[in-house]
Amino acid sequence: MLRLGSREQWSPLGAAGVTALADLATDTTCAVQRLLGGRMFASRLAAMGVSIGAELTVLRNNRSGPVVVMVRGTRIALGRREAGKVLVEIGSAAAEARSDD
Amino acid sequence: MTPPGNSEGAGNRLVALAGQPNVGKTTVFNLLTGGAQHVGNWPGKTVRREEGLCRVGALQLQVVDLPGTYSLTAASDEERIARDFILRERPVVVVTADATGMERSLYLLAEIAQLDVPVVLGLNMMDVARAQGVQIEPHVLEAALGVPVVPLVAVRGEGREELLAAICRVLTDPARSHPSRPAFCCEVLGTMHRLLEGKVPVPYDPEWVALKLLEGDEELLAAARGWLGPTDWETVHGLLRTHEDAFLDVAGARYEWIERMVRAAVVRPRLGPIAVTDRLDRIATHPLWGRLLLALVLGLVFAATFGLGAPLQRWLDESVLAGLATAVGDGLGSAPEWFRGLLVEGVIGGAGRVATLIPVLVVFFAGMAVLEDSGYLARAAFLLDGVMHRIGLHGKSFFPLFLGFGCSVPAVLGSRIVESSRSRLLTILLAPLVPCTGRLVVVAFVGAVLFGNTAPLVAGGLVAANLLVLAAVGAVFSRWVIRGEREAFIMVLPLYHGPRLGSVMRAAATNTWAFVRRAGTLIVAAAVVVWALSNYPGPSPEHSVLGTVGRALEPAARLAGMDWRLVVATLSGFMAKENVIATLGILYGAEASAGLDAALATAVTAASGLAFLVVQMLFVPCISTIVAIRQETGGWRWPLANSGLQLMVALAGGAIVFQAAQILGLGV
Numbered sequence: 001m002l003r004l005g006s007r008e009q010w011s012p013l014g015a016a017g018v019t020a021l022a023d024l025a026t027d028t029t030c031a032v033q034r035l036l037g038g039r040m041f042a043s044r045l046a047a048m049g050v051s052i053g054a055e056l057t058v059l060r061n062n063r064s065g066p067v068v069v070m071v072r073g074t075r076i077a078l079g080r081r082e083a084g085k086v087l088v089e090i091g092s093a094a095a096e097a098r099s100d101d
Numbered sequence: 102m103t104p105p106g107n108s109e110g111a112g113n114r115l116v117a118l119a120g121q122p123n124v125g126k127t128t129v130f131n132l133l134t135g136g137a138q139h140v141g142n143w144p145g146k147t148v149r150r151e152e153g154l155c156r157v158g159a160l161q162l163q164v165v166d167l168p169g170t171y172s173l174t175a176a177s178d179e180e181r182i183a184r185d186f187i188l189r190e191r192p193v194v195v196v197t198a199d200a201t202g203m204e205r206s207l208y209l210l211a212e213i214a215q216l217d218v219p220v221v222l223g224l225n226m227m228d229v230a231r232a233q234g235v236q237i238e239p240h241v242l243e244a245a246l247g248v249p250v251v252p253l254v255a256v257r258g259e260g261r262e263e264l265l266a267a268i269c270r271v272l273t274d275p276a277r278s279h280p281s282r283p284a285f286c287c288e289v290l291g292t293m294h295r296l297l298e299g300k301v302p303v304p305y306d307p308e309w310v311a312l313k314l315l316e317g318d319e320e321l322l323a324a325a326r327g328w329l330g331p332t333d334w335e336t337v338h339g340l341l342r343t344h345e346d347a348f349l350d351v352a353g354a355r356y357e358w359i360e361r362m363v364r365a366a367v368v369r370p371r372l373g374p375i376a377v378t379d380r381l382d383r384i385a386t387h388p389l390w391g392r393l394l395l396a397l398v399l400g401l402v403f404a405a406t407f408g409l410g411a412p413l414q415r416w417l418d419e420s421v422l423a424g425l426a427t428a429v430g431d432g433l434g435s436a437p438e439w440f441r442g443l444l445v446e447g448v449i450g451g452a453g454r455v456a457t458l459i460p461v462l463v464v465f466f467a468g469m470a471v472l473e474d475s476g477y478l479a480r481a482a483f484l485l486d487g488v489m490h491r492i493g494l495h496g497k498s499f500f501p502l503f504l505g506f507g508c509s510v511p512a513v514l515g516s517r518i519v520e521s522s523r524s525r526l527l528t529i530l531l532a533p534l535v536p537c538t539g540r541l542v543v544v545a546f547v548g549a550v551l552f553g554n555t556a557p558l559v560a561g562g563l564v565a566a567n568l569l570v571l572a573a574v575g576a577v578f579s580r581w582v583i584r585g586e587r588e589a590f591i592m593v594l595p596l597y598h599g600p601r602l603g604s605v606m607r608a609a610a611t612n613t614w615a616f617v618r619r620a621g622t623l624i625v626a627a628a629v630v631v632w633a634l635s636n637y638p639g640p641s642p643e644h645s646v647l648g649t650v651g652r653a654l655e656p657a658a659r660l661a662g663m664d665w666r667l668v669v670a671t672l673s674g675f676m677a678k679e680n681v682i683a684t685l686g687i688l689y690g691a692e693a694s695a696g697l698d699a700a701l702a703t704a705v706t707a708a709s710g711l712a713f714l715v716v717q718m719l720f721v722p723c724i725s726t727i728v729a730i731r732q733e734t735g736g737w738r739w740p741l742a743n744s745g746l747q748l749m750v751a752l753a754g755g756a757i758v759f760q761a762a763q764i765l766g767l768g769v
Contacts, residue, residue, distance in 0.1 A: 035349070037589075038317075039316070039317030039345070039348055040174070040176050040317055040319075041589055042348065042349065042352075043172065043174050043176065043316050043317060043348055043352065044171065044172070044176060044589065044591060045591060046172075046348075046349070046352030047171035047172035047174075047208055047209075047352070048171050048205060048208075048591055048593065049204065049205040049208070049356075050591075051349065051352045051353055051356055052349050052352075052353055053353065054356070059379065059382065060382065060386045062386075062387075062388045064388075064487065065388075065483070065484070065486065065487045066483055066486055066487075066590060066592075068382070068386060068483070068594060071205075072202070072204040072205050072356075073201065073202045073203070073204060073205070073369075074202040074204075074205045074593055075378070075382075075593065075594040075595075076591065076592065076593055076594065077479070077483045077486075077590070077591070077592045077593075077594055078590065078591055079486060079490070079589060079590030079591070081589075081590075082589045082590055082591060
């Protein structure tokens with residue numbers, strides 16, 4: 001089966017102010033900046049509301065196990081691995097920052 | 102069970118229900134059809150297919166419930182099924198959306214709008230949205246979307262007539278539905294569209310295919326390679342590589358479209374009070390309190406299922422079935438012995454197995470429906486996901502597996518609560534490896550005879566070892582046997598609401614009835630066969646076909662320290678695990694259980710006994726479970742694979758334990 005390249009080799013440290021969703025504390029609001037982990041994964045996330053630019057609020061991050069976020073009026077639980085692949089920018093201003101390269 | 106096609110009869114029109122999980126699609130289905138008339142599997146899949154009929158005037162609507170999906174990219178069996186059905190059958194598609202989470206649930210509509218089929222939007226849970234202060238103007242939304250929009254409170258039956266009227270409107274005049282479509286403006290889409298034009302076979306649309314290729318749809322990527330010549334494919338492939346991120350723009354464009362559609366039609370409260378859901382979630386998803394609550398809920402489900410179900414089961418078994426068997430036996434006084442045996446032990450015995458499972462199944466399915474309906478199930482899955490992921494499963498799989506301690510049949514059937522077909526299959530295959538009460542009874546009885554005071558320790562060790570085997574099989578299967586990537590854990594946590602009696606009862610009744618109707622006859626037939634095998638040609642199991650097989654298998658069983666009698670006893674458990682004790686009684690020549698104690702203790706060494714118990718824990722499941730697996734996976738492939746696997750694991754486990762025990766000096 002043909003596989004199109006994913007972007008996992010990209011380092012999140014390259015961009016300032018960008019963190020993985022998995023590292024955010026409860027009650028933080030942020031905007032999705034980038035989705036790692038391949039096309040199918042990102043498409044699934046997008047279908048559930050986590051698309052580039054979407055505003056997220058962390059409702060629960062227990063430091064182990066899945067992370068719960070509020071996005072587009074819906075509560076979504078993301079596995080820790082998955083939450084590590086959602087890169088976000090903190091702060092409400094970031095909501096405008098739609099990054100395309 | 103092949104579902105009927107859509108072309109039979111002029112007045113028979115096809116309606117497909119689409120919707121994301123947790124939007125109340127099943128309730129809408131029941132609202133329209135009053136419950137499924139055909140329940141089966143989608144061809145070749147472990148995904149359930151429900152179908153019902155609904156009459157509106159002269160029109161007969163054939164309503165097909167599509168699997169719940171978030172989008173229509175062929176990422177899972179469910180999505181492939183929903184998409185292929187819409188593309189091939191061209192039904193009227195009723196999209197159910199959740200009025201409380203409209204932006205997310207309109208994403209599927211944004212995809213379906215692209216498919217050129219008549220669409221009706223059902224906005225469900227209007228009451229909950231209203232209670233949250235969300236104001237929705239269906240007419241404004243209808244004007245923006247270009248498709249009929251019907252507000253629904255499906256659980257209370259509100260909106261049925263309006264929904265039916267809207268379906269009939271688009272059926273008689275398809276122009277009533279001319280969905281507005283998201284605009285995708287990236288250049289690469291246009292280029293690909295031109296390359297695909299004229300090369301894409303029906304029912305596909307070149308623009309839609311181009312879009313799906315950009316989204317990385319693997320099924321269409323493989324197909325497009327064949328449709329295009331090598332040169333064009335190279336171009337397309339090159340374009341896809343240089344526009345890896347285009348799919349993000351596609352998703353972005355859909356949400357922009359949704360926001361535009363919703364803007365005028367929906368007014369949200371500025372800052373509502375902290376929702377009840379959030380307040381409850383502070384406890385339910387808390388690392389400590391959440392787990393305590395979960396333990397309590399699990400205990401309740403188990404206690405309810407077997408506390409309410411088991412006495413009913415016993416009553417059915419002892420009063421109703423025993424009475425029936427005696428009555429039939431007496432009534433057939435003049436009939437030949439074999440006929441009486443066949444009827445009383447085979448048919449009534451087999452039907453009894455089915456009947457006595459009913460109370461347990463009803464209570465379990467009702468309990469699960471309460472948890473699912475109230476929204477708690479998603480929280481439990483959230484808490485259990487870490488543990489379950491290690492064996493390649495989804496958090497929700499814990500519930501059916503847990504039920505396996507009671508009986509494997511509800512465990513197998515309960516796997517329905519797991520959404521993804523891959524996780525569901527794995528759950529089904531692992532369920533019989535959870536030691537059920539039948540197996541535990543054998544272990545308790547034989548263990549007590551052979552090990553005396555250390556019996557509880559032995560039993561505990563056996564259960565622990567059994568669960569380790571389960572985890573190992575799960576890890577192996579999820580990596581190498583059941584193909585498909587371990588799916589990402591992304592799950593919606595729905596709003597909490599009180600469970601509704603009607604939908605709980607309906608879930609319990611439909612699921613139980615589906616089992617009885619489809620597995621019932623098969624279990625009875627199998628029971629008759631097993632009865633015949635263990636009684637013919639000789640007067641007792643010793644001289645039966647089963648006995649002969651047992652003797653033939655003795656050389657292999659010797660490895661596990663088992664003689665032919667232990668083999669025959671094990672085989673007799675095929676009917677029901679509890680039978681093992683009765684067979685031991687017959688074979689070791691003792692009628693009363695006290696006599697059996699002594700006979701077993703002298704005839705079986707500790708090493709053989711331990712190996713025998715290991716085999717009991719791991720051996721091929723009983724016939725009811727096998728039939729349940731067949732029903733849920735839609736064929737004989739998986740039940741046979743499961744039986745083969747358990748046979749091997751049981752023999753290997755028995756042999757290892759026997760040899761090790763002999764080395765340790767338990768052989769005397």
